[in-house]
Amino acid sequence: xxxxxxxxxxxxxxxxxxxxxxxxxxxxxSLLLLLLLTICLGFGVLFSAVGGEHNxxxxxxxxxxxxxxxxxxxxxxxxxxxxLYKRFAYxxxxxxxxxxxxxxxxxxxxxxxxxxxxxGFFRLQTSELMKVALILALxxxxxxxxxxxxxxxxxxxxxxxxxILPVVFIIKQPDLGTAVLLAGVGFAMIVVAGISWKVMLxxxxxxxxxxxxxxxxxxxxxxxxxxxxxxxERDPLGSGYHIIQSKIAVGSGGVTGKGFMAGSQSQLDFLPxxxxxxxxxxxxxxxxxxxxxxxxxxxxxxxxRALLITEMANDRFGLLTVVGATMLFAxxxxxxxxxxVGLLPVVGVPLPLISYGGSSMVTLMIAMGLLAHVSLYSxxxxxxx
Numbered sequence: 001x002x003x004x005x006x007x008x009x010x011x012x013x014x015x016x017x018x019x020x021x022x023x024x025x026x027x028x029x030s031l032l033l034l035l036l037l038t039i040c041l042g043f044g045v046l047f048s049a050v051g052g053e054h055n056x057x058x059x060x061x062x063x064x065x066x067x068x069x070x071x072x073x074x075x076x077x078x079x080x081x082x083x084l085y086k087r088f089a090y091x092x093x094x095x096x097x098x099x100x101x102x103x104x105x106x107x108x109x110x111x112x113x114x115x116x117x118x119x120g121f122f123r124l125q126t127s128e129l130m131k132v133a134l135i136l137a138l139x140x141x142x143x144x145x146x147x148x149x150x151x152x153x154x155x156x157x158x159x160x161x162x163x164i165l166p167v168v169f170i171i172k173q174p175d176l177g178t179a180v181l182l183a184g185v186g187f188a189m190i191v192v193a194g195i196s197w198k199v200m201l202x203x204x205x206x207x208x209x210x211x212x213x214x215x216x217x218x219x220x221x222x223x224x225x226x227x228x229x230x231x232x233e234r235d236p237l238g239s240g241y242h243i244i245q246s247k248i249a250v251g252s253g254g255v256t257g258k259g260f261m262a263g264s265q266s267q268l269d270f271l272p273x274x275x276x277x278x279x280x281x282x283x284x285x286x287x288x289x290x291x292x293x294x295x296x297x298x299x300x301x302x303x304x305r306a307l308l309i310t311e312m313a314n315d316r317f318g319l320l321t322v323v324g325a326t327m328l329f330a331x332x333x334x335x336x337x338x339x340x341v342g343l344l345p346v347v348g349v350p351l352p353l354i355s356y357g358g359s360s361m362v363t364l365m366i367a368m369g370l371l372a373h374v375s376l377y378s379x380x381x382x383x384x385x
């Protein structure tokens with residue numbers, strides 16, 4: 001936890017001014033290399049998942065979206081000045097919240113959910129913007145309201161409201177996966193900002209007590225997904241179909257897998273949503289335990305590299321921004337992999353850098369750009385890896 005009321009490192013004094021040469025020299029290239037390697041691995045899995053030549057447009061669209069995401073990451077990290085994100089954090093949050101509200105009444109509907117706004121030729125999933133906006137807004141709040149000692153109930157009213165408002169909007173879409181992700185990221189940032197153990201214990205007890213109310217508030221299909229988690233065989237051709245086929249794909253891959261584009265579950269269309277939510281199942285079937293572990297090791301290296309940046313943050317805003325961005329990445333990995341192997345309910349969370357989807361890719365690369373930005377403007381840059 002942060003020792004509230006005390007600045008980090010040298011106190012985060014005046015703004016740091018860097019020339020372009022210094023910005024390039026200070027950039028965490030090792031983080032970018034890990035991201036590139038993971039994205040390239042994803043290209044191979046996606047090419048197989050979409051059926052190779054039959055749906056090449058999906059593959060090439062993902063290549064373009066990934067290139068756009070990498071460009072945005074570099075822009076976010078290098079072009080902006082030292083204090084820009086802190087200055088506009090609340091404005092970005094307010095704008096993202098307004099977009100969520102607009103989506104509720106004017107968004108386009110797909111697969112029974114109202115989650116997108118049509119912007120010309122581009123389809124924007126507004127909840128993706130909120131992921132980054134919430135991180136910056138919470139980091140700004142705790143930077144501005146630093147205090148000695150642990151945070152109590154009076155200190156947490158505004159942060160809780162900042163988390164609850166977008167979560168409610170997103171649940172109404174409905175998009176339970178993103179809502180859970182936002183709540184998890186927000187809670188992690190509150191813990192790191194410094195929360196008293198009494199408040200923490202009370203929150204845990206309240207969370208447990210609220211489960212019956214939360215259950216009654218879920219849609220019928222969401223309840224069915226949770227029930228299916230414990231007994232997918234009850235409805236093998238209905239609600240249990242996704243997870244049963246996914247577990248068959250993962251298990252049949254064995255140690256080394258069936259080979260590239262040789263997975264029966266994916267190539268014969270038994271595995272649903274194989275290019276988005278269940279793409280890890282394709283990887284595990286074709287490349288086996290070795291392929292699955294390789295990807296997980298890449299994820300762990302990215303997370304560890306991100307956590308190293310927390311040691312270099314100049315102030316509370318930088319530290320909490322890194323924590324939020326890292327947790328955004330880590331929770332998505334945990335939920336998606338847990339989902340496809342039958343440990344967590346199917347909630348529609350994409351696999352970072354691997355699943356098809358432009359909005360998700362761009363959001364993650366913005367988060368990675370913020371990580372790089374904090375590293376870039378660190379006064380302890382000599383400790384960078």
